[in-house]
Amino acid sequence: MGEILVGTCSWTDRELTxxxxxPPGRRDAEGRLRHYAGRFAVVEVDATYYALPGERNSRLWAERTPDGFVFDVKAFSLLTGHPTRAALLPDGLPADxxxxxxxxxxxxxxxxxxEPLREAGxxxxxxxQFPPWFRPGARAEDFLERTAERTAGWPLAVEFRHPAWWRGEQERATRALLTRHGMAAVAVDMTQALPVSVPPVTPVTSPRLSVVRFHGRSAAWGTGSxxxxxRYAYQDAELRAWLPRLxxxxxxxERLHVLFNNCCGTSAVRAAEAMTRLLGRPADGRPVPA
Structure with missing residues (x-):
């Protein structure tokens, strides 16, 4: 039985900070991370989607967190086919x-x-996390193959935002595709009331890792700010319904990462705390066998 690690998709979100x-005395960069890492065992680094990660920051993050704590690093926007401003690229390279x-x-x-995070374990x-226009097909499969070649030996997790990847007969093909490349499929919880809603399937495509990301169930998905x-506060009953699947x-x-992306105020950390409690985890969020 693998370990279950619960956390959130940011520890630096403006509304959370x-x-x-x-608490007072823990509101600087170092204090925030140490406080967070004392309560959860995993966090997602959202900032690396918007700007390339720096070795110094990664080294500091490793130094400020205890053994067993891990970071899920979001791939930079250009690497997943999202629009990227040239100003964010090294040496002013064109965003092509x-x-x-x-x-x-x-x-x-x-x-x-x-690399400093990998070296420190x-x-x-x-x-x-691929964009909503990244749909099943030969071009997407070629993109994934080239990504797999570039990331050989890395622990990879893939989230599709286009629902067709996990609907109907395509689900089996998607599962086989990710398995072939050793990529862990990301399951999601979100509103199911929209045409763009991704179904809450829970495929396993890597023996090392599975990831579930809770986006909240706001009907404003894809339209509002x-x-x-x-902006969504999970209720215990909604979280409890996920326990058998988790x-x-x-x-x-070997490991399951359960991450809350409803980062609006304290909603994500409260949901992570509730899920930790419902799973019977220790109060400090340390990973233990499920």
């Missing part, structure tokens, strides 16, 4: 993902930035 969840020179340099910088996974999309996943992998 201003909410009072961090078709240019091999650009891609080679961005991949190298991303890998170097995350703190790299839980690299999350490749970031706060509107993620325990089943943990029974098939």
């Amino acid at each position: 201003g909410s009072g969840w961090y 993902a078709r240019d091999p020179r650009v891609l080679d340099e961005v991949w190298a910088r991303f890998a170097a930035g995350a 703190r790299l839980g996974a690299v999350l490749f 970031k706060e509107d999309r993620f 325990r089943a996943l943990a029974g098939r992998v």
Whole structure:
């Protein structure tokens, strides 16, 4: 039975840092991370989607967290086919993902930035979150194959935002595709009332890792502001309904990461605390066998 690690998709979200969840004396960069890592065993680094990670920051994160704590690092936007401003690229390179020179340099910088976490045993996974227009087909499969070649030996997790990947007969093909590349499938919880809703399937495609990301169930998904999309407070009954699936996943992998992305105020940390309690985890969130 694998370990279950519960956490959130950010520890630096502006609304969280201003909410009072961090106590006095723990509101600087070091204090916030130490406080968070004393309560949960995993966190997702959202900032690396918007800017390439720096080796210094990664080294500091490793130094400020206890043994057993891990970071899931979100892949930089250009690496998942999202629009990326040229100002965010090294040395002013053009934001053209078709240019091999650009891609080679961005991949190298991303890998170097995350390396201190890997060396310290703190790299839980690299999350490749693909955009809603990334749909099943030959072009997408080719993109995934090239990504697998670039990331050989990395712990990878893949989240698809286009629902067709997990609907109908395509689900089996998607499962086989990720399994072939050794990529862990990311399951999601979100509203099921929209045409773009991704179904809450829980495939296992890697024996090492499974990831579940709770986005909240706001009906504003895909339309409103970031706060509107993620403003949702999970109730215990909603979390409890996931317990059989989480325990089943943990029974098939070495580690299961359960992450709350409803980052609006304290909603994500409160949901993570509630899930920790419902799973019977220790109060400090340390990973133990499921």
